[in-house]
Amino acid sequence: LPSLTPTGRSRQTHDSPELRIVLIGGRELTGEPSNKSLSGNIILGQNVFDTSRRTAQSVAGQQEVHGRRVTVVDTPGWWWHYPLENTPKLDQIEIQNSVHLVSMCAPGPHVFLLVVPISKAFTEEDHKALVELLMPFGERVWRHCIVLFTWGDWLNDRLIEEHIAGEGKSLQWLVEKCGYRYHVLNCHGLGYHFPVKLLFQKIIDLITRNKEQCPQWFEIILRPNVLSNKPVLKV
Template identity: 45%
Template sequence: CIRKTIPKLQIILLGSRSVGKTSVGNTILGIMEQEDGRRTAQSVARHGFVGKTEITLVDTPGWWKSLRAFDTLEAIKEEVMRSMFLCPPGPHVFLLVIDADASFKAKHLDAVTTHMELLGEGVWRHTVVVFTRGDWLGPNTIEQYIEGEGEAIQSLVEQCGNRYHVIDNKKADETQITELLEKITWTVAGNGWSHFFPDEKIFLTIEEKTRRVEEGARLRQSQVKAKRKSLRGTVQSSSINVTSK
């Protein structure tokens, strides 16, 4: 049993579309909100406390469940990679969110693997699989689900060091979050209480993509300002012409 607690915990949520990543984040932070159906378009950091632990939780855009990273839009891949810059110096743990009410086959494993490894092969040592929609399991345990679902999900769980947890987002049960945080703490302890750092090549790629995104945003802002200034000049010129007549 690990008694040490982490005063500050940094978490990144990853997964395909519509698996309940935002709901997992809300449940961890104690936010009683239902997902409004809108898709997360950009990586966004949220903050809160669970007990005495300060939580930084980064939600990321989801990929299409059956598509490899090669077929995913660059904008989505860039946001997934940029997520690490929203919790410097890096996350302690990744929560890979999988919905327990849908099948998980080889093509889904391929999609998950290629997207996760955008962050580097070392990502798996820092990952816990979180199954959502636990109410769908009925009387079955999550272990029975994993065994019955087949080789693809078993391979994924093994890749993550058999670290997994199930959440029923419809139940306001603090125990399931307490148990999840215990598993997260165990994972962080197994990595020497350290943050995750991608290898240098991937870090430089992420840094370059982040720089391009920020430069693009600044360029768009300057273009908007220039258009507004031009529009004001046109309006003022028209007013002067009308007055002179």
């Protein structure tokens, strides 16, 4: 792991041309394209992730985008509008295997993008599932989260703020929990560069505001495994 000295953290956080992103979200039972995988492809500017089938296990993709080395980890999703317990057990284990997940973008992600399609309601069940999925990372993880609204064209002439206000308490809770950090992405395919540039700037602003490098809480994740003498994945 990189040095965790304050000087080292500051240098890596603010000057590094690298961005490490983890996508978290739900999936459909109907076989619709994965919002997470499609978002990952748009962010990377390449068809890296397979959108035609569900993401069965976490997979990482990496590209040079706007002068930065960008790593995106696509994770399995819970079933939209269902309790997490209804999601296949193997998917639950894969998402919550935080050591494995973080190791795919070592020394740890800069940001968790919580992918929420504008075309669907974010329900109380989704709220509960998301809280449970992020629980292994601890309460601190919310400081590193941005809500990524997909299918922005569904807004038509409405502002995203109007959508949030009209969607009910669960979505409002999520936006508030993420410090009112959110971004809207259209899913028309590759080549829409400006929204991705703006997203990168929001991520950089988040890193700067946190003033801490992700390995700090990466080690917090590892520590309980060490104390309990459980094997951990070396990175």
